[in-house]
Amino acid sequence: MSDRTPLMAGNWKMNLNHLEAIAHTQKLAFALADKDYAAVEVAVLPPFTDLRSVQTLVDGDKLKIKYGAQDISAHDSGAYTGEISGPMLAKLKCTYVAIGHSERRQYHGENEEIVNAKVKAAYRNGILPILCIGEPLEIRKAGTHVEYTLAQLDGALDGVPASDAEQIVVAYEPVWAIGTGEVATPEDAQEVCAAIRVRLAELYSAELAEKVRVLYGGSVKAASAAGLMAKPDVDGALIGGAALDADEFVKIVRYRDQAVG
Numbered sequence: 127m128s129d130r131t132p133l134m135a136g137n138w139k140m141n142l143n144h145l146e147a148i149a150h151t152q153k154l155a156f157a158l159a160d161k162d163y164a165a166v167e168v169a170v171l172p173p174f175t176d177l178r179s180v181q182t183l184v185d186g187d188k189l190k191i192k193y194g195a196q197d198i199s200a201h202d203s204g205a206y207t208g209e210i211s212g213p214m215l216a217k218l219k220c221t222y223v224a225i226g227h228s229e230r231r232q233y234h235g236e237n238e239e240i241v242n243a244k245v246k247a248a249y250r251n252g253i254l255p256i257l258c259i260g261e262p263l264e265i266r267k268a269g270t271h272v273e274y275t276l277a278q279l280d281g282a283l284d285g286v287p288a289s290d291a292e293q294i295v296v297a298y299e300p301v302w303a304i305g306t307g308e309v310a311t312p313e314d315a316q317e318v319c320a321a322i323r324v325r326l327a328e329l330y331s332a333e334l335a336e337k338v339r340v341l342y343g344g345s346v347k348a349a350s351a352a353g354l355m356a357k358p359d360v361d362g363a364l365i366g367g368a369a370l371d372a373d374e375f376v377k378i379v380r381y382r383d384q385a386v387g
């Protein structure tokens with residue numbers, strides 16, 4: 127058993143307007159009890175337009191739900207139309223920011239250089255990156271998924287000192303599992319999550335690698351969560367579709383109550 131506190135993070139993607147975000151967060155807050163937060167760290171990653179509403183609820187009611195953004199600009203201010211900066215997210219007291227999600231890489235042309243710059247922007251502003259890495263289907267079929275994913279990790283952490291890297295969260299998200307209903311097997315998830323930890327030890331130290339939480343993401347549901355979490359190097363999940371259903375998300379947070387499927 128590791129000392130790592132599991133993290134269950136709901137990535138809402140481009141869903142829920144700010145009114146829906148309030149209702150959804152209230153539902154989560156109502157359902158989750160102190161014992162849940164004692165066992166698992168719970169976070170939500172709403173769209174930018176919802177962050178102020180979520181912050182107001184969390185601050186006002188002293189909720190234990192953490193929150194963060196789905197992206198961050200590599201720049202801290204200036205003429206970057208449409209971008210949201212680290213200082214803006216820090217002002218909203220975001221704990222986390224997802225960086226390098228495959229949807230950003232695929233639809234917004236984010237390459238390793240951009241991902242690396244965003245990781246540094248997050249640290250510069252006191253926000254913890256949830257770094258998303260993982261292979262597309264053709265790479266999985268070719269059997270080079272571990273090398274591919276580790277190369278993404280290397281690129282994202284280039285020039286990041288150990289004092290920052292020890293606080294990163296890495297989310298292994300195979301692209302073929304995202305939004306497809308085709309969850310990776312616990313063994314598939316463990317293979318890559320373990321390889322990520324070994325690479326962190328090579329890049330930094332074994333001690334650092336033992337501290338870092340490595341999540342799995344891709345079609346996680348309550349029925350699959352316990353099986354994934356039973357693996358020693360899977361420290362939580364980054365949850366998309368199922369995070370939009372408050373009851374399902376709460377069941378994932380309470381994965382220990384589910385059968386290992």
Ligand SMILES: O=C[C@H](O)COP(=O)(O)O
Pocket residue numbers: 137227299303304305306307343344345346364365366367368
């Ligand atoms: O960030 C979350 C992942 O993309 C997983 O999404 P999903 O649970 O809908 O497959």
